[in-house]
Amino acid sequence: MIQATSFIHPSLGFLTLALALPFFKGDSKYWRWLLLLPPLLAIYAVFSMEPGVYGTLNWMGETLVLGRVDKLSIIFAQVFSIVSLIGFTYALHVDDKFQHASAALYVAGGLGCVFSGDYLTLFVFWELMSIGSTFLIWLARNQASTRAGFRYFLYHTVGGLFLLAGLLFQYNATGSFAFEYINPANAQFYHWLILTGFCVNAAVVPLHAWLPDAYPRGTVTGSVFMSAFTTKTAVYVLCRGFAGWEVLAVAGTVMAVYGVLYACMENNARRILSYHIVSQVGYMVAGIGIGTAMTLNGACAHAYAHILYKGLLFMGVGCLLYSAGTQKLDELGGRVGRLPWVMVLYMIAALSISGWPLFNGFISKTMTITGAAEAHRTWLALGMEIAAVGTFISVGIKLPYFAFWGGKPTSKRKLKPIPWNMYTAMSIGGALCIAQGVYPQMLYAYLPFEVEHMYVPWTTWHVLQSLLLLGFSGLAFYYCRKVITPHKQLNLDFDYFYRLIGKLVMWLVCRPLAWFDDRWTEVYRVGGLRGLMALARGSSWFDRKGIDTVVDGSAYTVMNVGKLGAKVQTGRLQDYLGLAAILALCVFALVWYFA
Amino acid sequence: MAELTPLGAFFEKLREKGSTLLIVMYAILAVLVALNFIWTPHHPHFGLDKYTGFWAGFGLLFGLAMVIVMKKIVQPFIARDEEFYDSGD
Numbered sequence: 001m002i003q004a005t006s007f008i009h010p011s012l013g014f015l016t017l018a019l020a021l022p023f024f025k026g027d028s029k030y031w032r033w034l035l036l037l038p039p040l041l042a043i044y045a046v047f048s049m050e051p052g053v054y055g056t057l058n059w060m061g062e063t064l065v066l067g068r069v070d071k072l073s074i075i076f077a078q079v080f081s082i083v084s085l086i087g088f089t090y091a092l093h094v095d096d097k098f099q100h101a102s103a104a105l106y107v108a109g110g111l112g113c114v115f116s117g118d119y120l121t122l123f124v125f126w127e128l129m130s131i132g133s134t135f136l137i138w139l140a141r142n143q144a145s146t147r148a149g150f151r152y153f154l155y156h157t158v159g160g161l162f163l164l165a166g167l168l169f170q171y172n173a174t175g176s177f178a179f180e181y182i183n184p185a186n187a188q189f190y191h192w193l194i195l196t197g198f199c200v201n202a203a204v205v206p207l208h209a210w211l212p213d214a215y216p217r218g219t220v221t222g223s224v225f226m227s228a229f230t231t232k233t234a235v236y237v238l239c240r241g242f243a244g245w246e247v248l249a250v251a252g253t254v255m256a257v258y259g260v261l262y263a264c265m266e267n268n269a270r271r272i273l274s275y276h277i278v279s280q281v282g283y284m285v286a287g288i289g290i291g292t293a294m295t296l297n298g299a300c301a302h303a304y305a306h307i308l309y310k311g312l313l314f315m316g317v318g319c320l321l322y323s324a325g326t327q328k329l330d331e332l333g334g335r336v337g338r339l340p341w342v343m344v345l346y347m348i349a350a351l352s353i354s355g356w357p358l359f360n361g362f363i364s365k366t367m368t369i370t371g372a373a374e375a376h377r378t379w380l381a382l383g384m385e386i387a388a389v390g391t392f393i394s395v396g397i398k399l400p401y402f403a404f405w406g407g408k409p410t411s412k413r414k415l416k417p418i419p420w421n422m423y424t425a426m427s428i429g430g431a432l433c434i435a436q437g438v439y440p441q442m443l444y445a446y447l448p449f450e451v452e453h454m455y456v457p458w459t460t461w462h463v464l465q466s467l468l469l470l471g472f473s474g475l476a477f478y479y480c481r482k483v484i485t486p487h488k489q490l491n492l493d494f495d496y497f498y499r500l501i502g503k504l505v506m507w508l509v510c511r512p513l514a515w516f517d518d519r520w521t522e523v524y525r526v527g528g529l530r531g532l533m534a535l536a537r538g539s540s541w542f543d544r545k546g547i548d549t550v551v552d553g554s555a556y557t558v559m560n561v562g563k564l565g566a567k568v569q570t571g572r573l574q575d576y577l578g579l580a581a582i583l584a585l586c587v588f589a590l591v592w593y594f595a
Numbered sequence: 596m597a598e599l600t601p602l603g604a605f606f607e608k609l610r611e612k613g614s615t616l617l618i619v620m621y622a623i624l625a626v627l628v629a630l631n632f633i634w635t636p637h638h639p640h641f642g643l644d645k646y647t648g649f650w651a652g653f654g655l656l657f658g659l660a661m662v663i664v665m666k667k668i669v670q671p672f673i674a675r676d677e678e679f680y681d682s683g684d
Binding site: 144147260261262264265334336337338339340341343344370373374378381382385386389390393404405460461464465467468469470471472473474475476477478479480483484488489490491492493499 | 599600602603604605606607610617620623624627628630631634635636637640641650651652653654655656657658659661662663665666667669670673674675676677679680681
């Protein structure tokens with residue numbers, strides 16, 4: 001099946017871990033070290049693989065490609081593998097095996113998408129990500145997370161259906177599931193369906209509101225994984241399939257600005273970071289939409305850097321939530337004395353996302369902006385500069401100011417000590433953010449698109465421009481620090497409209513459909529029931545005389561199977577999803593084995 | 596309550612020196628603007644960015660405008676109680 005020894009699918013270890021974890025017994029100190037094996041295997045696999053096509057399967061006459069390896073897939077798989085090691089290190093102290101299994105499924109899905117060579121394989125891994133991440137929200141095990149998980153899953157199911165419809169229509173039109181670059185000049189309606197499905201996961205405004213709704217409600221460790229995979233997998237598929245689509249250039253810039261505008265009003269620390277995912281992914285989407293080699297490289301570089309610093313941001317705020325029991329800025333405040341290293345490590349990420357020299361955002365964000373300007377997309381580049389101002393104000397100053405420096409905590413709760421593994425994971429993330437900032441070649445060496453002259457971030461002017469822009473943004477914060485003080489409030493976003501659609505469906509079900517159901521029940525009772533009774537009497541006679549003697553044995557078998565079926569039908573969607581995922585994996589394993 | 600670590604104690608001291616930090620910040624910003632008189636972009640992309648102080652003014656003005664417009668004008672229209680979506684329970 002596998003055509004060369006140089007390719008080990010990095011998802012394999014994670015899938016094995018997810019399947020094996022529920023069978024481990026006893027205290028987590030015995031099995032938790034196994035969590036680090038799949039990420040280490042994935043890192044080894046990615047660094048040792050050579051470009052080519054591997055792992056082809058024949059399924060119902062179709063050739064599915066599990067391992068399309070090229071520079072684009074390698075750079076995304078590389079950072080996915082590294083952040084999975086950081087994420088599992090951060091989560092080592094967690095005893096809940098199901099959280100780890102969900103994270104492993106999720107990571108396997110993300111890596112699977114990156115190496116998919118056709119839409120059908122992509123769709124399977126795409127949905128696996130959706131299931132894994134939904135559990136990472138549910139497993140926070142509170143009412144808010146349960147509701148948010150259902151909304152998240154519903155929304156991603158709709159997004160997945162757009163993708164499914166698009167790929168089926170493409171197959172109908174072309175006879176192929178091939179996932180290749182689509183020239184915007186030759187775009188068909190099914191390409192737009194696929195693009196919509198991708199845009200849901202990329203959190204393109206106005207399809208973005210699932211993200212700030214769900215990510216703040218995930219588990220402390222689960223949100224670290226989620227900050228890395230869903231949107232960046234979408235960036236990868238957009239980069240592969242939709243480079244140069246003008247609509248993405250505009251939509252990306254809107255995202256970049258929209259995210260920072262909402263973040264400056266927010267009180268919930270993880271929601272601030274969530275809006276900044278929308279904003280930062282906006283830079284990548286805009287770079288893809290502009291479509292020059294430099295902006296495409298900028299999108300990939302920024303995705304890499306973003307995964308590292310955003311994971312670190314979520315880890316830092318996760319420490320606050322873990323230790324202080326709250327993520328609301330109005331309840332935090334003045335924590336720097338008690339959590340100094342959390343503040344230091346958080347600030348490495350905050351300065352990275354802001355694009356300060358010496359940190360990795362400086363070498364990635366500026367590449368996209370300069371690329372946009374050099375492509376004469378002046379307004380788009382200006383929009384991204386405005387977003388950079390807002391990013392530093394919200395994530396670089398507002399969040400740490402109100403969490404660590406200013407004021408006093410309103411909660412009297414004693415801080416919970418932070419486990420060593422959380423500090424270790426954050427230190428790895430912080431070290432990589434600085435290393436890439438100081439030595440850009442560490443990242444640039446893996447950029448997939450050929451350029452005549454590689455972008456040079458470390459020039460006197462670039463450094464001075466960044467310092468001027470960000471320094472004076474800081475001054476703006478100082479002047480309006482009393483205005484920006486966060487309060488306990490919810491800011492309406494586009495999810496208000498999503499909920500209206502939900503209410504409309506509920507109304508349709510409760511009113512017109514319920515009326516029709518009532519009438520139909522009446523017709524059935526009057527007309528249908530008598531006929532059915534007569535039929536039942538005839539069947540009963542036939543059953544006693546003919547069937548009973550023949551199939552009693554079968555009936556017992558059916559009864560026993562029925563009992564088993566009734567047991568697994570718990571009525572809980574979580575259980576059905578878990579069961580479906582296990583069945584899908586078993587079928588997948590059988591197909592893989594016998595193909 | 597446990598003793599602060601040396602780093603924690605250092606940061607706690609910094610918290611009390613707000614006015615000193617402010618002077619340091621102004622001094623650094625002044626130095627940056629002074630440097631902007633020496634270094635300007637060789638290939639200005641936006642036209643106005645060839646002038647000294649453009650990026651300083653850009654950061655300050657857009658920073659102020661963003662916060663004031665969103666917090667004072669937009670948020671009053673879209674802010675609701677934290678339990679807004681769960682109030683029907």
